[in-house]
Amino acid sequence: MSVFSTGLGAALRHRRLAGILWLSLLASALVTAGPMKALFKVLDEGAFREALVKGWDGWAFVSFVVTQDRGIAIALASVGAALLVFALLTIFLTGGVLRALIGGKPRPVFRLVIAESAGLFKANVWATIRFMIAASFWLGLLVAGPAALLAKFGKDAAPHTFLPELRFWWMVVGGAIVFLNVGLRYDLARVALARGEAVNARGAYRVAKRRLRGSRPSAILLAVVWIAIGLAVQAAFTSWGLRWNPHTNGSTFGLFVFRQFGFFVLAMVRVGFWASLLEWEDRRRPSPSLYGV
């Protein structure tokens, strides 16, 4: 069984786990509910109600952005708060999700995830801080630095000639490769914490480094495949959602449910990725010593 099919199987089997992740997403997004409700109230009171129920109205959009600037600012602040809440929830839940996947029991999981997440939270927060520092360092050293040098050498070059193009693609492709590397080490460190192979972030990063040694391309490929699946799911549901264009309240509710299903599928993709990574990591763990300890 391939690493990928293991992940796919886990995504389908551990639906409750995906449900927990989806709930964390919805709950975080609902932080914006109050400001959004206040912001969009005018849509039912003003001149554009029928036009907006029918579909799109360019002048409604443009004038809304200008005349409702204060409400928009409050709503954007709430989006910032939602991002913070969701980031913390994601860091929190990842440990529990990994423990649940390692345990292999698809149900019951809610209590297990919460309890295990709480136990691993502190170490995971340190791992996240280490990840952010590492990402800044390596992106600066391997991406921004060379890009700055290329910009200096190519300051007199015309746009879209060799040096500017090299710089651009180095920033895009090189940046993605570096980020994936740093991200995978962070992920594997959290796996190490979940497996109990390390008690703190420092130790977990050491374990992750050993796992990645000599196997980076396959790890990156794994991550890229799951990112591609996630993007495809997101694009498909977003496109269908836009096409939906509800004209009745019932249809609006239907759209809400449909899109939540889309986010649930996206949560399944995340579960699948973690399961794949656990399998990939498991295959690279050293065999038990024949001579014992």
Add this chain to the structure above:
Amino acid sequence: MKQLALAAAATLALALPAAALETPRKIVDYDIKVSLDPETKLVEGSETLKWTNPGGGPVGELRFHLYWNAFRNDRSTFFKESGGRLRSDKADTGKGWGYTDVTSMKWDGAELMKGARFESPDDGNPDDRTVLVVPLPRPVAPGETATLAIVWKAKVPKVFARAGYVRDFFFFGQWFPQIGVYEAKGRRRHAEAGWNCHQYHANSEFYADWGDWRVAITLPEKFVVGSAGALVSEKKDGGKKTLTFEQKAVHNFAFTADPRYVVVEDVFDAAKDVPKDELARAAKALGRSEADLLAGFHKVAIRLYRQPEHGAFDRRHIDAQKWALAWTGLWAFPYPYAQISIVATPEDGTGATGMEYETIYTTLSFKWMARWPLNRIHIPEMVTIHEFTHGYWMGLLASNEFEESWMDEGINTFTEFVMVDRKYGAFMTTPRGIGFTDEESNRVSALTQDHDPILANSWKYATEGSYGRNSYPQPGITIQQIRNLLGEEKFWRAFRGYAERWRFDHPTSEDFFDFMRASGNPLVADLIQKTWYGRGWVDFSVFTAETHRDDGFTGFDDAGKPVNFDPDPKKKEKKKDDKEKDDKGTWQSLVTVGRDGDIEMPATVVLTFKDKTTVTRTWDGASDWIKYRVTSSSPLVKAEVDPERRTVLDRNPWNNARYTKKHEGPSAAAKGRTYALHLVEILLSTLWGVL
């Protein structure tokens, strides 16, 4: 209809202060020789300028624009006003300075530079060197032509404000010592004759006299040169070449040079390129035959100078150019020149992007905008249309952009959004039709209050933002408001009348207003007064919209008998809400509609009832508010003022409707919240790719 057309034509004819010109009054004749060293960015030039005194009296001094001295140092008025920034471009204050130094100016063999001085007529800045005043040994008599031999040196500035260089791309605009405009008495409604020669300001463009140009440009052979005018000769010598261009009947001359240019050529042919539906639309609105409208068209050579990586934009720019030639030819008058040059500037030379000169202009191409879905954003086409059409409102109707910037930018914004929206439908749109029109993007200016009237000297607006607002979108959208007030036929006939009358001349704001006022619509005159000369605004809103059942007479009648109610206090009264649930019977509705702001504007008020019937009222908008009491067989659900959105200056369109409690129907707010929640969830879920 014909009688109406004749009457309108007669009204317009009365408004014409003088006859339209077939060719411009020739005041200047430039014969320029210029050589460029692309390595040092130094320029050496000489020019023979023949200047004819157009005034009724002698002229004892000459005034010249030395525009590139705006980039001489950080003490120039341009630099002080702009802070070294224009639009999104920043000056290179390291090696990017530029200048123009006149080393010699002779008239009849006499050196004039000895007595020359710099003056700053607008702000008195002693460090500004953009206006050179040259006293003459003897006055130039009225009608006399003075022939001046001028020698100058210049350094090309690093481009951030229209003219300059980046790498080996050069754009030469306002680049030679150019004589100011001596305005004769009566010209542009001036009571006295005098020089009109303003300093170069951060928020101003230009004004110059009509004439003929002959320009010989010497530079290394590798350069491709695009220019105003037609190439009349090319000579090569020792790795250099000299290209000579000529252009008659213009008031400025610009050129560009870049070894990377790819030149794409095409020809505008009215027989193929004027859309039939637009021709029919123009013929109907203008009351002219299609043959008459097509009569003045001739073929125009189109040359696109673009960077090698911008090939994907060739058709986009050329199709937009052809559409603009067709549209302006129909609604103003046919383009009179034989050629037009489009310069798509390099992506690192955006300081030169989006600038107009006669028969040559710069437009915009970005490689990333060539691919789906960004190719649905029509910014490159919009810039092409916008900059070309400047050739009418700045070029062929040579308004004074220093003093009345709206006459170029504002009229141009108006014609731009009419053209862009007519051709492309939406300014930018997604595959799902989510987008907005160019007009809507400009109408934003009406939604906010500002500090200035539209009409002001360009350097005297409170802020750069106020200059931008009052030069571009606000006059553009106010002209659209005039169009809505006058109706298509009256407006377009007045508009074309203005264009034809002032072709090859120097119109003022009042010249434009005369044509608009000639319709006799007092609302237009009021609107002009309150927006161009004031900060007028308007906001329609529905204050109240109430509906209740009319149960007939209720209470004690004259005999003291209770009617329609039971006076027994022990009996429970039927709840009003229960009664109102039933929609049958007679309903009384009261609607109050208001108009805030000082601009009077008529509006339609539409009352919609639950049984889908509507009642429409026309309000003249003369009072601050109006009440409507309506009796109907169905409850009122909605009252809306200006449902067709004719009042494009409406400050807040969101308060134009009000619903009663009787309204039932799908919620736009719920729909909006649902999509917003999904958008937030999409944003949040990206964190799953990181954390």
